[in-house]
Amino acid sequence: MVKSPEEEHPQKAFGWAARDPSGTLSPFHFSRRENGDEDVTVKILYCGVCHSDLHSVKNEWGITRYPIVPGHEIVGIVIQLGNNVKKFKRGDRVGVGVLVGSCKTCETCQQDLENYCPSMIFTYNSTSQDGTRTYGGYSDIVVVDQRYVLRIPDNMPLDAGAPLLCAGITVYSPMKYYGMTEPGKHLGVAGLGGLGHVAVKLGKAFGLKVTVISTSPNKEDEAINKLGADCFLLSTNPEKVQAALGTMDYIIDTVSAIHSLGPLLAMLKLNGKLITVGLPDKPLELPIFPLVMGRKLIGGSDIGGIKETQEMLDFCAKHNITADIELIQMDYINTAMKRLSKSDVKYRFVIDVANSLSQ
Amino acid sequence: MASTNASVVFSGSKAVTSHEEEHPVKAFGWAARDNSGHLSPFNFSRRSTGEEDVRLKVLYCGICHTDLHNSKNEWGSASYPLVPGHEVVGTVTEVGSKVKKFKVGDKVGVGCLVGACHSCDDCSHDLENYCPKLILTYGSLYHDGTMTYGGYSDTMVANERYVIRIPDNMPLDKGAPLLCAGITVYSPLKYYGLDEPGMHIGIVGLGGLGHIAVKFAKAFGCKVTVISTSPAKKKEAIEHLGADMFLVSRDEQQMQGAMGTMDGIIDTVSAIHPLLPLIGLLKSQGKLVMLGAPDRPLELPVFPLILGRKTVGGSLTGGLKETQEMIDFAAKHDIKSDIEVISMDYINTAMERLAKGDVRYRFVIDIGNTLAASNP
Numbered sequence: 001m002v003k004s005p006e007e008e009h010p011q012k013a014f015g016w017a018a019r020d021p022s023g024t025l026s027p028f029h030f031s032r033r034e035n036g037d038e039d040v041t042v043k044i045l046y047c048g049v050c051h052s053d054l055h056s057v058k059n060e061w062g063i064t065r066y067p068i069v070p071g072h073e074i075v076g077i078v079i080q081l082g083n084n085v086k087k088f089k090r091g092d093r094v095g096v097g098v099l100v101g102s103c104k105t106c107e108t109c110q111q112d113l114e115n116y117c118p119s120m121i122f123t124y125n126s127t128s129q130d131g132t133r134t135y136g137g138y139s140d141i142v143v144v145d146q147r148y149v150l151r152i153p154d155n156m157p158l159d160a161g162a163p164l165l166c167a168g169i170t171v172y173s174p175m176k177y178y179g180m181t182e183p184g185k186h187l188g189v190a191g192l193g194g195l196g197h198v199a200v201k202l203g204k205a206f207g208l209k210v211t212v213i214s215t216s217p218n219k220e221d222e223a224i225n226k227l228g229a230d231c232f233l234l235s236t237n238p239e240k241v242q243a244a245l246g247t248m249d250y251i252i253d254t255v256s257a258i259h260s261l262g263p264l265l266a267m268l269k270l271n272g273k274l275i276t277v278g279l280p281d282k283p284l285e286l287p288i289f290p291l292v293m294g295r296k297l298i299g300g301s302d303i304g305g306i307k308e309t310q311e312m313l314d315f316c317a318k319h320n321i322t323a324d325i326e327l328i329q330m331d332y333i334n335t336a337m338k339r340l341s342k343s344d345v346k347y348r349f350v351i352d353v354a355n356s357l358s359q
Numbered sequence: 360m361a362s363t364n365a366s367v368v369f370s371g372s373k374a375v376t377s378h379e380e381e382h383p384v385k386a387f388g389w390a391a392r393d394n395s396g397h398l399s400p401f402n403f404s405r406r407s408t409g410e411e412d413v414r415l416k417v418l419y420c421g422i423c424h425t426d427l428h429n430s431k432n433e434w435g436s437a438s439y440p441l442v443p444g445h446e447v448v449g450t451v452t453e454v455g456s457k458v459k460k461f462k463v464g465d466k467v468g469v470g471c472l473v474g475a476c477h478s479c480d481d482c483s484h485d486l487e488n489y490c491p492k493l494i495l496t497y498g499s500l501y502h503d504g505t506m507t508y509g510g511y512s513d514t515m516v517a518n519e520r521y522v523i524r525i526p527d528n529m530p531l532d533k534g535a536p537l538l539c540a541g542i543t544v545y546s547p548l549k550y551y552g553l554d555e556p557g558m559h560i561g562i563v564g565l566g567g568l569g570h571i572a573v574k575f576a577k578a579f580g581c582k583v584t585v586i587s588t589s590p591a592k593k594k595e596a597i598e599h600l601g602a603d604m605f606l607v608s609r610d611e612q613q614m615q616g617a618m619g620t621m622d623g624i625i626d627t628v629s630a631i632h633p634l635l636p637l638i639g640l641l642k643s644q645g646k647l648v649m650l651g652a653p654d655r656p657l658e659l660p661v662f663p664l665i666l667g668r669k670t671v672g673g674s675l676t677g678g679l680k681e682t683q684e685m686i687d688f689a690a691k692h693d694i695k696s697d698i699e700v701i702s703m704d705y706i707n708t709a710m711e712r713l714a715k716g717d718v719r720y721r722f723v724i725d726i727g728n729t730l731a732a733s734n735p
Contacts, residue, residue, distance in 0.1 A: 270489045284658070288673065291652075300661065300667070300670070302666050302667075
């Protein structure tokens with residue numbers, strides 16, 4: 001007989017879950033596995049609200065199994081260690097991102113690319129090796145294999161650091177992989193939300209000229225004056241778009257709404273690279289002519305491996321990069337999700353789990 | 360200047376210098392005059408040999424699918440009369456005073472370009488093919504404001520920079536298609552890093568471009584799978600061209616079985632076709648390179664691109680330095696095109712057959728032996 005979420009594991013846990021595609025979250029009692037030899041148990045202090053959480057609770061990608069406890073931008077402190085855990089000690093400030101497991105033996109795992117392992121296990125909405133479902137960080141504790149636990153640098157605030165565990169690595173990894181880090185080159189960032197605003201900060205830290213490409217005129221002031229972008233391009237203004245043609249070495253497209261890739265491709269120089277990290281729920285229109293005529297490419301990227309995620313956190317700490325957040329209480333989550341669906345947040349909600357998750 | 364010559368050219372209602380009188384050296388070729396694409400004899404002229412120019416007697420010219428597209432004005436940019444041909448080979452008959460690389464009698468070729476600005480970033484990186492001011496071998500305006508005419512003609516004259524030396528051991532007729540088809544597949548295999556021994560490369564489409572891509576990829580030490588809609592091409596692909604495997608793209612089971620197995624795919628098909636199955640064939644980090652440009656946008660499924668960190672890129676011929684490198688590599692590895700040699704007056708039939716893909720795998724016009732006879 002299948003055990004209930006509350007009974008399936010020995011450690012009691014509490015969080016908020018969505019139970020159906022309305023996506024409405026509410027209190028949820030469940031359980032976590034016993035802390036094994038390789039495991040770390042984390043008392044969760046903060047959890048970022050990623051747009052993927054919204055897509056998932058509403059089953060927009062068609063792969064959600066309910067009940068679902070989202071949250072994969074988790075930070076907290078270590079409260080228990082397995083016998084084989086040497087990297088961490090009790091009280092350490094740690095984070096858990098999008099993955100909590102992989103096969104560890106395939107070629108991609110051995111190259112520290114667990115995020116491309118065919119058997120990877122997501123922090124929520126996945127099936128663990130023991131056959132039970134994974135539940136994410138909108139909860140009080142989480143038990144994770146030490147390989148997938150990140151150290152939060154000492155000088156990094158936990159709340160503003162949490163979103164880096166998904167948003168940060170999602171833009172950092174392709175910027176490195178596709179060679180988008182040459183000082184002096186010109187980076188376009190399409191979409192100024194959770195991903196986009198971190199991409200601007202990273203771009204500036206790499207010494208790039210950064211142009212924000214957005215459909216929202218009211219984001220210009222912040223983009224330039226607060227985030228440090230060099231230019232702001234309102235993509236609904238045909239004159240401005242014309243002037244930007246063939247001027248960018250790279251573009252990171254963080255937009256998950258359906259849009260044609262033609263205008264962005266046109267903004268690239270010869271050999272330019274358009275990297276897409278947004279997850280639209282339908283295919284996008286791709287004109288091939290500009291790819292051929294300008295030897296341009298469009299590439300995808302999916303979060304990053306654990307080693308690279310740690311590297312990204314250390315890089316951000318060194319350059320004082322954190323997310324711009326709005327801290328919320330757990331019971332604000334449904335309102336936050338509604339606001340998120342309208343992009344009404346600058347630029348990531350972070351749940352103050354420890355102080356507001358009460359049973 | 361008015362003329363009673365039958366080939367007088369009008370610009371609007373004003374008679375201008377005729378094609379025959381435009382330049383000092385008489386030339387003869389075949390041209391399309393309208394978007395029926397029908398070609399017929401055409402008297403015109405070429406500039407005299409400038410200081411940096413190389414003049415050649417044309418012996419062979421390959422028929423590229425682009426010649427067909429342009430003759431019929433399918434891309435809307437044709438200017439009639441149009442003399443196609445950008446896979447041109449022949450022997451040098453005259454060189455300008457500043458020409459260092461060539462002498463009379465040398466076997467040479469001219470490909471898709473005959474000019475560029477020489478001062479932009481692309482030109483200074485030997486990427487003349489991406490120069491915004493590039494001048495195509497035919498259908499473009501040259502520096503002197505006159506139209507360029509291609510290799511379906513008796514002679515050509517080109518700036519030394521755009522002339523390729525044909526290696527001694529390469530037969531001219533089978534080497535001609537390399538000047539466009541060859542560089543068009545060689546350049547992306549190198550640029551996208553799909554040239555390492557042991558890699559698994561897929562080639563979509565087995566025509567002029569595809570068959571040469573198979574040969575280059577094999578020469579790089581790669582495993583090659585041909586992906587085609589025509590099961591009839593399998594035997595040739597494996598036994599004659601040396602491909603390791605053949606997938607019929609409409610056979611879902613075959614395609615499914617090959618998912619996640621390829622490091623790169625070179626897609627030579629310009630007809631509209633779905634990208635999703637091809638992206639699915641790629642391994643993680645795999646690259647799909649488009650060489651054919653369909654006339655409408657395609658659908659790009661973004662999820663598979665993201666989940667596998669895959670890329671879709673394009674490529675367009677290659678610069679002159681790389682074209683020389685390509686042909687030297689081909690000569691060293693005994694790579695030539697598989698051709699059907701035709702006489703000049705067969706050209707219209709050849710174009711009809713080309714439109715149906717009925718050729719293994721490139722027509723090459725025997726200009727040297729058949730053009731003169733076609734002059735009425």
